[in-house]
Amino acid sequence: MSVRNALAPAGRVLTGLVQRVVRSLVALMPRDPNRWVFGSRGDAYVDNPRYLFEYLVDRGVAPQSEGPDTPVRATWISGSPATVDRIVADGRPARLRRSLRGSWEVLRAGVAVYAFDVSDINLALTGGAVGVNLYHGVPLKQIEDLVTVGSASRVYHPRTPIDRLRAATVYLARTVPNDVVLATSEEVADTMRRAFGARARSVVIGRPPRLGPATVAAQRRRTAAGDGPAVLLYAPTWREGGFQLNEALPHLEQLEAALAASDTQLLIKGHLYDRLALPRRSASISLVANDEELGAILGDVDGVITDYSSVMFDAALIGLPVIFYPFDLDRYRRLSSGTFMFDYDDLVSERVARSFDQLTEIVATGAWRTMVFPASIRNRVWGPETAVHNGPTDDAPAADPANRELVRQITELASARHGRHRRGGRPGGDPASASGRR
Template sequence: MKIVYYSYGGRYRDNPRALHQRAVSRATIDAEHLWLADPRYAGDFPAGTATVPVRTPQAVAALESADLVVADNHLPAWGKRPGTTYLQTWHGTPLKRIHRDALSLFSSEDLLSRLDDDVTRWDVLLGPSEAAAVPLRAAFGFAGSVPVTGYPRNDALLAPDAAERRARVRAALGIEDGRVAVLYAPTWRDDERVDAGLGFRLPLDPDRFAQRLGEGQVLLLRLHHLVPDAQRGRDVRGVVDVSDHADINDLYLAADVLVTDYSSAMFDFALTGKPILVFAHDLEHYRDVLRGFYFDLHEIAPGPVLTTPDEVLDALADLDGVRAEFGDRYGAFRDRFCHAEDGRAADRVLDLVLPTAVVTPASAARA
């Protein structure tokens, strides 16, 4: 059989990456694996990985000849042949509104219509949790199967080698033993896209962080892929720009605390059990004007909802206090949004979408 993968505009990332790695490791799966790749990210793909350039006739031909298509975002138009299964994994638990629930995202009805055409080809849409499956189905108007499997990309966070991987990544990033690594991963904003010529500002200033906490903490700056160059060229002691790091799971494991805003990162990071600070400096604007939410942030947040840089820095200086105050809320958050995650999501998903002839007996018994 032929499996074609696509992630984030031609990168080697996310749920498709996790499913590819697991499918390759399962010896009884006899398949040709092919990625739609952007040449700019060729270095992220493992040596020997078969690729075709994304957004080319070769890519369309690959999709039209596939037995299984695995994607985490919308694909360009292609003719789906009978017998092909299109698995849409999506790329995160939606806190912020998406697709038809966020019409301000789209410059024209024509663009939205083209994305809706892609939805009509989907056979399976993954649900990371029961709570997330509801808005995902509704936003896309998807009437097909939405199995709640957990996310394959999160299996690595629960893998037996997670501690060893953490040590290896921290060493590679130059993080000394005993130093607190703060992962700062804000989402993008529809009115601050650098690639659209719009302004971008970083609410938590790296210089202020370094001045206040730089002796005992290091800031790992992970910008959204739509604004990756916004801080490039800045050299601040104790701040490491990890925006180009290929696998965010490395950063989740290496970090000791997450600072984010409305990103789906908080739902994945919660699997680590480490503190989460929500820096909602523009909460009212983002909620009421820009995008909107599916869940009340104050109700579900697994940590403090903070509105100023000083509040964030104060919380980072007292992480023990954060753990003590928000332990119960953190547990409730995990129960609601992480209940399907057990480190075996990739096997569950492959068992769902692969013909029974190529499913390993061991994994089928566990499903």
């Protein structure tokens, strides 16, 4: 082991200590309640923060804390130059996390919106901002303080002095309170309160921003259904030790034959933290980039294959059939999630393929088309009598009312904490322009 590798853990602890001190100091600075920063996991442009960000930027939404002519100044923050370039090319403001302008945006922002924790944006410089956790999915599996197995259990439940030191420094972001945590129903809100404990100062119930565009696209696809091939999406979740595609789909020829028999195409979308590769090119099987927005894909497919991913709940909301494929259920329970929010056997019922042979048979016969997600569980996740097929149009996307209510609640918190922004000149007094990058 090199000296550099040996000293790396101490360096991470020191970095965490510095971040803790800086975070406490910047919490004393004045912040602008009309200036919001956004970020997401893995420096990618994904999840609920992306769609709330686009809603605010594209519509010029005013929170009405300073008057109807003062829209939220929203900026995306990322450590990835490619992500920043992509957002700016689309005409929306984005900054690099470690750039001077990016740091300034975060320091002045009264609101920080993220998908996992504040490190999605900037752990040290968000001290004092209203923290809004638009959690990236509905928790079927154990999350946060509910985790009892796997490496994360020692983060949330440190057992030794070393564990406690690491939790307080290396994993400082996991200990930061969230002023707002988003949940989809009363039952999910209860799970979030137990998972976050005191780190959830308030849990608000609403529709995730990511599902508005997916619902609109799904309705268009149903309306314009033609004679082309059906499209299935296989979206496995993250698991301890990583996902192995060749274990889940061991015989590509057998799968291709099943797809050909039912005139179906298969898209495979790995988890954001997984890197997948097909052993060879295939005419009927395609990989989707792991950092592609899952919500954008759901509107363009006819059914979903998954295991323990919360994509099942999103698919249920927009009326897509769901095939459950828990090929490694025992190992997953042992290493990744000791329990589930719902009884898994009741959840999957007759919509399950427990082996690769069963999966290919379901695909070949087209039996997946009738595998409707259980309405009783769908309504527990999304609220009673969920409207799956109605609502969105081009003029009134389904997400708009939910987004407006979410913005209103965040605005009230930001205004209460930071008050009206009274400095002269441009909102925030930023020397840089409101658009552009870095």
